[in-house]
Amino acid sequence: MATEWPQTRKTGLADALRGAREMADQHYGIWSWIATVDHKRIGLMYGVTAFIFFLTGGIEALLLRTQLVVPNAGVLNADQYNRILTMHGTTMVFLVIMPLSAAFFNLMTPLMIGARDVAFPRLNAFSYWVFLAGGIFLNVSFFTKNIFSGELGAPDCGWTCYSTLSSKAFSPGHGVDFWALGVQILGIASLASGFNFIVTILNMRAPGMTLFRMPLFVWMTLVTSFLIIFAMPVIAVALFELIFDRLFNANFFNPDKGGNPLLWQHMFWLFGHPEVYILILPAMGIVSEILPTFSRKPLFGYPFVVFSGIAIGFMSWGVWVHHMYTTGLGTVANSAFGISTILIGVPTGVKVLNWMATMWGGSLNLKAPMMFAVGFVAMFTIGGLSGVTHSVVPSDYQQQDTYYVVAHFHYVLFGGAIFALFAGFYYWLPKFTGKLLNDRLGQIHFWLMLIGFNLTFFPMHVSGLLGMPRRISTYSEGQGWDFWNLLSTIGAFTIATSILVFIINFIYSLRRGEAAGYDPWDGRTLEWTIPSPPPHYNFEKIPVVHARDPFWHEKYTEDEEGRPIPVVAGAANGHENEGQEDHGGHGIHMPSPSYFPLIAALGFPIMATGLIYDYALVAVGAAVLFVGIYGWALEPATEGEEA
Amino acid sequence: MRMTVSKLRLPRPRSTHLIAGLFLLLLIALLATGCIGETDTPQNTLAPEGEVARHQRNLFMLAMWPALVVMILVEGAIVVTLLRFRRRKNDAVPKQTHGNTPLEIGWTIVPTLIIIGFVGVPMLPVLFDLGRDPKADAYPIEVTGQRFMWSFKYPDIKDTRTGEPLESPPVPPGRAAELHIPADKEIALTITSVDVNHSFGVPRLAGTQDAIHGELHKVWIKADHPGSFSGQCRELCGTGHAGMLITVIAQSKEDFDAWAKEAAAGVKQAPENGGPEAVTATGSGG
Numbered sequence: 009m010a011t012e013w014p015q016t017r018k019t020g021l022a023d024a025l026r027g028a029r030e031m032a033d034q035h036y037g038i039w040s041w042i043a044t045v046d047h048k049r050i051g052l053m054y055g056v057t058a059f060i061f062f063l064t065g066g067i068e069a070l071l072l073r074t075q076l077v078v079p080n081a082g083v084l085n086a087d088q089y090n091r092i093l094t095m096h097g098t099t100m101v102f103l104v105i106m107p108l109s110a111a112f113f114n115l116m117t118p119l120m121i122g123a124r125d126v127a128f129p130r131l132n133a134f135s136y137w138v139f140l141a142g143g144i145f146l147n148v149s150f151f152t153k154n155i156f157s158g159e160l161g162a163p164d165c166g167w168t169c170y171s172t173l174s175s176k177a178f179s180p181g182h183g184v185d186f187w188a189l190g191v192q193i194l195g196i197a198s199l200a201s202g203f204n205f206i207v208t209i210l211n212m213r214a215p216g217m218t219l220f221r222m223p224l225f226v227w228m229t230l231v232t233s234f235l236i237i238f239a240m241p242v243i244a245v246a247l248f249e250l251i252f253d254r255l256f257n258a259n260f261f262n263p264d265k266g267g268n269p270l271l272w273q274h275m276f277w278l279f280g281h282p283e284v285y286i287l288i289l290p291a292m293g294i295v296s297e298i299l300p301t302f303s304r305k306p307l308f309g310y311p312f313v314v315f316s317g318i319a320i321g322f323m324s325w326g327v328w329v330h331h332m333y334t335t336g337l338g339t340v341a342n343s344a345f346g347i348s349t350i351l352i353g354v355p356t357g358v359k360v361l362n363w364m365a366t367m368w369g370g371s372l373n374l375k376a377p378m379m380f381a382v383g384f385v386a387m388f389t390i391g392g393l394s395g396v397t398h399s400v401v402p403s404d405y406q407q408q409d410t411y412y413v414v415a416h417f418h419y420v421l422f423g424g425a426i427f428a429l430f431a432g433f434y435y436w437l438p439k440f441t442g443k444l445l446n447d448r449l450g451q452i453h454f455w456l457m458l459i460g461f462n463l464t465f466f467p468m469h470v471s472g473l474l475g476m477p478r479r480i481s482t483y484s485e486g487q488g489w490d491f492w493n494l495l496s497t498i499g500a501f502t503i504a505t506s507i508l509v510f511i512i513n514f515i516y517s518l519r520r521g522e523a524a525g526y527d528p529w530d531g532r533t534l535e536w537t538i539p540s541p542p543p544h545y546n547f548e549k550i551p552v553v554h555a556r557d558p559f560w561h562e563k564y565t566e567d568e569e570g571r572p573i574p575v576v577a578g579a580a581n582g583h584e585n586e587g588q589e590d591h592g593g594h595g596i597h598m599p600s601p602s603y604f605p606l607i608a609a610l611g612f613p614i615m616a617t618g619l620i621y622d623y624a625l626v627a628v629g630a631a632v633l634f635v636g637i638y639g640w641a642l643e644p645a646t647e648g649e650e651a
Numbered sequence: 652m653r654m655t656v657s658k659l660r661l662p663r664p665r666s667t668h669l670i671a672g673l674f675l676l677l678l679i680a681l682l683a684t685g686c687i688g689e690t691d692t693p694q695n696t697l698a699p700e701g702e703v704a705r706h707q708r709n710l711f712m713l714a715m716w717p718a719l720v721v722m723i724l725v726e727g728a729i730v731v732t733l734l735r736f737r738r739r740k741n742d743a744v745p746k747q748t749h750g751n752t753p754l755e756i757g758w759t760i761v762p763t764l765i766i767i768g769f770v771g772v773p774m775l776p777v778l779f780d781l782g783r784d785p786k787a788d789a790y791p792i793e794v795t796g797q798r799f800m801w802s803f804k805y806p807d808i809k810d811t812r813t814g815e816p817l818e819s820p821p822v823p824p825g826r827a828a829e830l831h832i833p834a835d836k837e838i839a840l841t842i843t844s845v846d847v848n849h850s851f852g853v854p855r856l857a858g859t860q861d862a863i864h865g866e867l868h869k870v871w872i873k874a875d876h877p878g879s880f881s882g883q884c885r886e887l888c889g890t891g892h893a894g895m896l897i898t899v900i901a902q903s904k905e906d907f908d909a910w911a912k913e914a915a916a917g918v919k920q921a922p923e924n925g926g927p928e929a930v931t932a933t934g935s936g937g
Binding site for chain 2: 085086087090164165166170171172173177178263264268269270303304305306308309310311312334335336338339342343346347350351353354355357358360361362364365367368369370371372373374382385386389390393394396397399400401402403404405406407408409410472473474475476477478479480481482483486487488489564566571572573574
């Protein structure tokens with residue numbers, strides 16, 4: 009498509025990059041991706057990047073499982089094991105589930121609320137580049153020692169990085185520095201995108217889309233964004249204190265100098281528990297879109313599902329001590345947090361029942377997205393119920409730091425979040441690639457992953473109850489753990505196979521996939537009213553919303569008995585929105601591409617590297633950041649205004 | 652209405668068989684889980700041989716069985732829903748039910764009351780009993796975690812060589828440190844660490860308790876009868892974490908006193924039962 013934007017503007021600093029800039033203004037070519045501020049492209053970049061990190065974290069998991077396949081295995085030594093363990097957890101939480109959720113926020117939120125982009129498109133690009141920088145920075149740590157001689161430089165303190173293990177005295181080398189600064193950088197990305205989506209959702213909804221007509225996924229994006237902007241500052245403070253302790257000999261966590269190692273645990277989990285819901289609420293939102301579509305019924309009890317999501321958001325701030333029952337905080341604190349933990353199970357249970365009621369009485373189309381969404385409900389329920397057994401404080405003393413806990417949170421984060429994210433891939437990716445993913449391969453992927461998942465993590469309940477501590481690099485015979493660990497390892501490789509099937513499916517479908525068309529699933533929400541892939545301006549005409557599930561109501565009306573019947577005129581393509589002719593978006597002003605978010609984002613890893621190796625680099629990084637922000641501030645937002 | 656029909660037909664009947672099969676497998680796995688208490692492995696959390704562990708096991712069962720029942724009901728309902736309502740040819744668009752407020756209020760309030768009544772309320776007295784300070788006549792022992800071994804100090808036993816309280820000898824990584832206690836008597840443990848966080852876990856006697864530098868963590872345990880109980884560090888503490896093992900040796904009053912006398916005199920101890928096999932130290936150490 010030829011560019012419709014004038015090329016005459018001079019942009020000071022970017023002048024030197026004029027050639028590249030002209031390419032950026034096109035809709036193809038590498039520079040057009042690097043400078044993009046289009047939410048769809050940023051979403052795709054988030055998705056691809058996070059998926060690559062998912063493969064990295066998965067390979068780390070396979071290494072860990074290989075080491076544990078039999079007692080006293082010699083695949084990894086304890087030092088390598090601890091470092092890979094730390095990177096597996098950190099990667100899966102910060103570089104996979106959070107950014108994959110962010111990918112869907114980016115791809116779907118503007119389309120679902122009938123907007124042409126997010127509120128702050130360049131801030132959005134900035135979030136992505138900062139995330140990428142932070143992710144690379146974290147993984148570079150592997151190579152800070154001689155990796156060819158088997159020495160890994162990665163952090164070795166576990167993803168929770170408890171003090172005082174994280175101190176310079178007990179974790180020498182730069183691994184923990186990379187961890188603390190890397191997570192700090194990732195927090196900046198999360199904060200920027202949190203603010204962006206709150207403003208987008210509150211201000212940019214199409215006419216008629218009241219809060220209570222918003223799709224559930226948008227609601228969960230909103231709640232998650234609020235959790236992000238309140239939770240990330242907590243970990244930011246904790247990380248700054250850790251960095252000060254390590255780099256400048258401060259004593260925040262040093263008990264020998266009046267500091268307190270438990271302070272870290274409090275701050276980490278005060279962030280960490282809302283973080284759990286930051287990871288799972290977007291997944292719940294995705295499933296709340298897919299179940300109604302594939303059941304051909306509206307979500308059962310929309311207000312209950314919305315309010316239980318909000319309730320979870322609030323309550324997530326009052327349960328952090330359940331990670332710390334065994335630290336000796338006393339019986340009153342433990343009982344209070346035990347009760348609050350029991351109660352947070354209730355809104356979660358409400359959601360499960362509402363999802364099941366949504367399916368009940370429906371006409372269930374068991375295509376791959378639906379299978380993954382149902383898989384989410386089935387597996388997440390198990391994780392929720394083992395969570396309830398954790399809330400029983402005295403008995404949790406037995407499960408604390410055993411594989412039972414590992415089983416629990418993998419049922420929540422893999423059986424929950426990852427299943428839902430794959431459901432989202434099968435459901436929404438065709439909107440952006442224009443090609444449906446192959447359903448038969450999707451079914452194979454689903455069943456392999458479901459079986460592999462349960463084979464990996466269900467036995468961990470057993471090995472945990474048999475007393476196997478988590479995070480041990482090896483174990484002796486005669487503990488009764490051998491068989492269950494063997495099962496877990498077989499399961500892990502089954503999961504890996506299923507992921508391979510997905511990759512094959514993705515590549516195959518990109519080339520040979522069936523065309524998706526506007527509305528492959530008989531969808532209910534606005535994203536299905538526009539072409540696949542959507543034009544860069546999304547909506548030729550901003551839609552007007554008259555009801556919840558607006559697209560469904562354009563396609564179906566109700567007879568006297570309340571049964572839906574197709575609108576005759578709309579049977580093929582005569583819908584109010586779908587029918588609108590595409591005029592190529594002439595006259596629609598979209599934000600211009602910009603290099604400045606990338607330049608600004610580059611400043612952070614340079615500064616962080618400087619903090620570790622040479623303070624002079626900090627000044628360089630700060631200068632890069634300053635240049636980025638300066639250029640950004642002076643760059644006009646829309647080229648068309650100057651033309 | 653636009654419908655997408657995949658060129659490759661969806662293998663529907665097989666899917667439902669698979670669902671049913673998987674469900675059955677899950678059920679078998681669950682029953683296996685229910686029988687864990689029967690297996691005799693050294694660190695079985697569901698085979699208590701001490702008062703604290705027994706209370707903890709009982710409470711776990713109190714929560715686990717209802718959880719298992721709910722799980723089977725929910726998973727069963729999902730399977731039934733999938734089988735019964737899967738789309739068939741010429742399905743009419745189903746009735747559009749938007750919700751049922753009384754029903755939903757019901758399934759919010761009833762589970763709340765059940766879970767508080769059946770789990771929350773019974774849990775509290777046990778929590779306060781297990782969390783109380785050790786009794787005044789409990790036998791005191793100081794437990795110290797350090798990278799990568801446990802050491803135990805007996806304030807009531809004077810080492811005749813030094814005149815100081817008796818301390819357990821250092822053990823190499825991968826070899827269990829031995830803690831001797833009198834059986835059937837309340838023991839007051841004061842748990843701490845000299846470096847990073849550790850956690851003192853001997854499942855057959857009691858759930859784990861963290862050892863934190865700068866904190867003195869007081870708890871009590873009690874072994875039902877003489878015997879030897881395994882445990883190990885539960886909190887990641889570095890490369891030697893997996894080899895930071897514990898053997899608690901509970902002895903009758905007479906045996907314990909005899910051991911104390913010999914130990915105080917510095918008589919070399921033959922390790923009871925040889926102790927558990929040493930974990931291969933694959934780590935590069937410290």
